Amino acid sequence: MTNYYEREFETLPREFLEKLQLERLQTLLEYVYEKCDFYHKKLDESSIKPADIKSLSDLKKLPFTTKQDLRDNYPYGMFSASMNDIVRVHASSGTTGKLTVAGYTQNDIDIWSAVMARSFTAGGCSHSSIINVAYGYGLFTGGLGAHYGSELLGALTIPASSGNTKRQLQMFKDFKVSTLCCTPSYALYLADEMEKEGYKISDFSLKQGFFGAEPWSEEMRTQIQERLGIKAYNIYGLSEIIGPGVSIECEHQCGAHIWEDHFLPEIIDPETLEPLKNGEQGELVFTTISKTGMPLIRYRTRDLCSLIEEPCECGRTHIRMTRIIGRSDDMLIIGGVNVFPSQIESALFSVKEIEPHYMIIVDRVNNLDKIEIQVEIKDELFSDEVKNLQNLKNLLEKNVSSAISISAKIHFVSRGTIERSQGKAVRVIDKRRI
Ligand code: DLL
Numbered sequence: 205m206t207n208y209y210e211r212e213f214e215t216l217p218r219e220f221l222e223k224l225q226l227e228r229l230q231t232l233l234e235y236v237y238e239k240c241d242f243y244h245k246k247l248d249e250s251s252i253k254p255a256d257i258k259s260l261s262d263l264k265k266l267p268f269t270t271k272q273d274l275r276d277n278y279p280y281g282m283f284s285a286s287m288n289d290i291v292r293v294h295a296s297s298g299t300t301g302k303l304t305v306a307g308y309t310q311n312d313i314d315i316w317s318a319v320m321a322r323s324f325t326a327g328g329c330s331h332s333s334i335i336n337v338a339y340g341y342g343l344f345t346g347g348l349g350a351h352y353g354s355e356l357l358g359a360l361t362i363p364a365s366s367g368n369t370k371r372q373l374q375m376f377k378d379f380k381v382s383t384l385c386c387t388p389s390y391a392l393y394l395a396d397e398m399e400k401e402g403y404k405i406s407d408f409s410l411k412q413g414f415f416g417a418e419p420w421s422e423e424m425r426t427q428i429q430e431r432l433g434i435k436a437y438n439i440y441g442l443s444e445i446i447g448p449g450v451s452i453e454c455e456h457q458c459g460a461h462i463w464e465d466h467f468l469p470e471i472i473d474p475e476t477l478e479p480l481k482n483g484e485q486g487e488l489v490f491t492t493i494s495k496t497g498m499p500l501i502r503y504r505t506r507d508l509c510s511l512i513e514e515p516c517e518c519g520r521t522h523i524r525m526t527r528i529i530g531r532s533d534d535m536l537i538i539g540g541v542n543v544f545p546s547q548i549e550s551a552l553f554s555v556k557e558i559e560p561h562y563m564i565i566v567d568r569v570n571n572l573d574k575i576e577i578q579v580e581i582k583d584e585l586f587s588d589e590v591k592n593l594q595n596l597k598n599l600l601e602k603n604v605s606s607a608i609s610i611s612a613k614i615h616f617v618s619r620g621t622i623e624r625s626q627g628k629a630v631r632v633i634d635k636r637r638i
Pocket residue numbers: 296339344345346415416417418419420438439440441442443444447448449505507528537542
């Protein structure tokens with residue numbers, strides 16, 4: 205039997221769900237038009253008044269919002285609520301040094317906790333679950349998002365955060381953890397360590413896991429499920445929209461239900477920006493229709509997928525999305541951290557000895573993402589003292605790591621080693637087979 209956290213909303217017949225969506229959209233448009241200078245200007249520039257939106261199909265008349273808009277209005281310019289009502293911020297990497305900031309009112313934290321509680325329930329959790337949150341706590345939304353949802357559900361919540369793998373395994377056993385939340389690659393790393401440390405599946409009480417924050421595949425699901433003896437659910441989200449819990453798979457594991465009473469999805473062609481039909485692959489766009497802190501209209505996620513409208517056996521009426529199959533920009537996700545090549549480039553070029561040729565090589569070794577950067581340096585530097593070369597390497601590694609929040613290995617190569625491109629420079633080799 206299917207369990208729901210908010211049955212009434214989760215199984216609302218489409219007709220009523222769409223009515224609710226339209227009402228919320230209209231209220232939201234009035235709200236942002238009045239409260240947020242950015243949207244007031246943007247709607248005026250598009251010659252649209254909130255009252256012009258009379259049906260859900262009018263959504264396509266509204267202008268898009270992009271990550272660049274968030275950057276241009278850094279840090280608080282996209283907020284609609286007054287600063288006194290903002291109770292929390294989270295942030296993720298932007299395309300340059302600037303963070304992409306998201307602001308939450310108490311209303312937004314409550315919605316987020318509820319959609320996470322719904323998500324946990326969709327994957328078979330209840331108040332008797334023991335949920336180990338091994339997503340990072342901090343500006344990243346993974347840790348606190350899962351934490352608040354788990355507590356609202358009434359589950360026992362372990363704020364383990366990421367890392368310290370041996371201790372995590374010890375806790376799985378001693379604390380009788382039933383549920384794991386982390387990136388899919390960390391789940392496989394945990395499975396490796398589990399075997400190395402001599403644990404067996406039967407030492408644990410694990411039942412299910414909620415994995416996301418980076419792309420993964422059905423092959424990875426099979427491995428995680430077999431090696432940890434659990435059901436592995438795909439959880440999706442992004443900080444700009446709310447964090448994890450924008451969508452979740454149910455027990456049927458056939459696409460992730462988008463919590464459509466809060467987040468209105470569309471798929472567009474990333475080139476023409478025209479809306480595509482359900483089933484067609486394109487870029488996912490969201491309008492948040494219930495948040496008050498930083499509501500976003502037609503936010504371009506850059507994530508590529510398609511929407512599945514066929515009814516699901518679980519009885520939830522909310523549309524599903526397929527796995528993310530790529531991005532329409534150059535963002536990389538390395539160990540769950542969003543990284544733009546441009547961030548690495550500016551960190552490298554802040555040092556004058558560096559030639560303007562480099563290559564970022566991303567690989568997955570023992571289920572952990574590694575990043576190496578080959579950098580050309582002037583030939584005379586190779587004949588310099590080893591100590592100086594080492595200092596330069598240390599400095600670059602420090603600069604890059606602080607720019608992208610994860611450590612990277614620098615490897616110097618001599619002039620002309622990195623292949624010159626005839627057209628668009630190729631700066632990234634991603635060797636990961638996901
Ligand atoms: O990664 C929120 C999150 C935390 C989701 C924990 C799931 C679990 P950001 O740091 O803002 O937020 O990164 C958002 O990560 O646009 C996708 O490109 C990618 N992403 C998130 N979940 C998935 C997933 C969090 N299940 C960006 N599959 C998004 C593929 C994902 N990509």
